[in-house]
Amino acid sequence: MSNQRVFLSYSYQDREKVDRIAHELQSNNIDIWYDQQDLDVGSNWNEKIRYQIESSDTVIIFLSKNFLSSEWSQRELWQALSESEKRNINIIPVTLERVKIPSDLSGFLILNLGNSEAALQKLIHKIKTIPEITFDHFTPFEFEKFVGDFLREYGFANIKHQGVESDRGFDFKAEYKSKTPFGTIQIQHWLVEVKFYRHERFSINSIQQLLEYKRHLLPADIKLLLVTNSILTSVVESYLNDFQKIENTQIEVIDGLLLKKLVAKRKRLLDKYFQI
Structure with a gap:
């Protein structure tokens, strides 16, 4: 069963x-x-x-x-x-x-x-x-490569892998184009951080670091996305929600559970990385 x-x-x-x-x-x-x-x-x-x-x-x-x-x-x-x-x-x-x-x-x-x-x-x-769908077979480098493909599958463009050259810890820069109700093309600029955990749970320090970057170092129109194979704890979710309400800022988070569901909707990702 x-x-x-x-x-x-x-x-x-x-x-x-x-x-x-x-x-x-x-x-x-x-x-x-x-x-x-x-x-x-x-x-x-x-x-x-x-x-x-x-x-x-x-x-x-x-x-x-x-x-x-x-x-x-x-x-x-x-x-x-x-x-x-x-x-x-x-x-x-x-x-x-x-x-x-x-x-x-x-x-x-x-x-x-x-x-x-x-x-x-x-x-x-x-x-x-x-x-x-499991991410256990990935190395940290392979997981980053997978996330790059994942972003493409979900419509991101001009994806640039920052790698070790990034001085702010972000792994990707990307753009996402959408239309306004009046037909005008709107381009959003995203910074994407990838966190791969082998055994340990997701750390609240990762969220704190990204939010500090957002608050002090990044332009207001830059959007942040965190992608991880780990599962957010209730403590992390509570901290993130409280911070975003107080600071009026936002960071999108795709944790392991949500990532599995999004991957399941993309046959190319399933065939290439999971052979399901």
């Missing part, structure tokens, strides 16, 4: 379709939970669903007209998104039919399931892929 625990969020009116998919997931050794009977309205719903979502690693959202018109399904969606903000659980939205995607899910990769066997196999692969 897979170490991943998967919660299925669906409308009870789509029960027949979801039963078929659930059976296929179980036959592929995926540990799933979904409520197989219509829940009564009341406090038990909140407690039961919240517990199941909080104890899951992945939540699959089965989007349909029934789901989008159901108050209870919308509550499940809200609960899943709320939990994902706390601990970066994996959310996989799939469509059972042609529907308008909720704005809350616009940033997610949507899988069109329908009745396609190929799409179902793709869903199974997606569930199993994230636990298999």
Whole structure:
């Protein structure tokens, strides 16, 4: 049985379709939970669903007209998104039919399931892929090279590796182009710091150092990105949030959990670095 625990969020009116998919997931050794009977309205719903979502690693959202018109399904969606903000659980939205995607899910990769066997196999692969992604085989130099490719895959341009010549500890300079609502091209300038840890946990000193650079040495329009294979502790997250509120400055952080999810969306990275 897979170490991943998967919660299925669906409308009870789509029960027949979801039963078929659930059976296929179980036959592929995926540990799933979904409520197989219509829940009564009341406090038990909140407690039961919240517990199941909080104890899951992945939540699959089965989007349909029934789901989008159901108050209870919308509550499940809200609960899943709320939990994902706390601990970066994996959310996989799939469509059972042609529907308008909720704005809350616009940033997610949507899988069109329908009745396609190929799409179902793709869903199974997606569930199993994230636990298999590991950064343990990298050396620090190889991890930096991987991060450079990762930045390209996510639309960064003019990426320059600073290497040992950097006097501020940043590993990459990069640009990101986007359009304003009026069609004007806007160029953001980024400094990227890469932190690779073999065994130890992420150090709060790394965050403190970057924030000091941002506050005292860097122009206000320079954006900072920290990419690490380690997992941010609650202490680091709390410190970062408090500092950014007080200083009105921002640093984007991609830790090991989020990095796995972003890599899983890019086939070229999977093929080149992880052979999954």
